[in-house]
C-alpha cells in the first residue's frame with residue numbers, strides 16, 4: 073500500500089462555528105493508481121490533497137505513506153520525506169516567475185544535497201514536450217505550457233505519487249484534456265501514481281478510478 077488515510081477528519085474552528093472540512097475519510101492508494109477526486113466547490117478536495125501531501129495535519133485520524141505515519145515526523149524530517157516521495161501540482165501552478173523553464177524544473181533537485189543530474193532535468197522537460205522552451209520564463213508561456221512545467225517539476229524527483237489540485241481548472245477544455253492525456257501517458261508508461269481533483273466530468277472520465285467527495289465525506 074502506497075498511501076493509507078484512516079478516519080481522517082479536519083475541523084476548522086471559525087470563532088464559534090466548526091467547519092467539518094473532512095469527516096472520517098478512509099482512502100487507500102496503490103502504486104500505479106490513477107484516481108480522480110470529484111466534488112463541488114467546498115467539498116473538501118484541496119483539504120484532503122494537502123493532508124495526503126503532508127502539507128497539513130488532520131484534526132483526527134492518520135495518514136501513512138509506505139506504512140510510515142506522517143504525523144509523528146518532525147518538520148525537518150517531513151520536508152525531506154515530502155521532497156523524496158511526493159510531487160505536488162497546484163491549481164495556480166506556483167512556478168517561480170524569475171526562473172526559466174529549465175531552472176523551475178531543476179529547482180526540486182537543487183534543494184537536495186546531491187549533485188543535480190542535468191540529463192534527468194532535460195529528459196523530464198522532454199517528456200512534457202517543452203525542450204524548445206528551456207529559456208522561457210513563466211510569463212512567456214501559455215497556460216497549458218505553464219501547467220506542463222509544473223508537471224515536469226513534480227516529476228523530476230521521481231516521486232511515488234503526484235497530487236494535483238484541479239490541474240486543468242485554469243485551462244480551456246481542449247488544453248485541459250491534453251494535460252490529462254499527458255498524465256495518463258506518464259501513468260501507463262512510467263507507472264507514475266496520480267491523484268487529482270476536478271469539478272469536471274470530462275476530465276474525471278479519464279481516470280481509472282473516480283472517488284466522489286461531498287461535504288467532507290467520501291461517497292461510496
Ligand SMILES: Nc1ncnc2c1ncn2[C@@H]1O[C@H](COP(=O)(O)OP(=O)(O)OP(=O)(O)O)[C@@H](O)[C@H]1O
Pocket residue numbers: 084085086091092093111112113114115116117118119120
Ligand atoms: N484555512 C481554512 N480555514 C477555515 N475553513 C477552511 C479553510 N480551508 C478550507 N476551509 C473550508 O473547508 C471546506 C473545504 O474546503 P476545500 O478548500 O477543501 O474545498 P474544495 O473541495 O477544494 O473546493 P474548491 O473546489 O472550491 O477548491 C470549505 O467549507 C472551506 O470553506
Ligand SMILES: [Mg+2]
Pocket residue numbers: 117118119237
Ligand atoms: Mg480546492
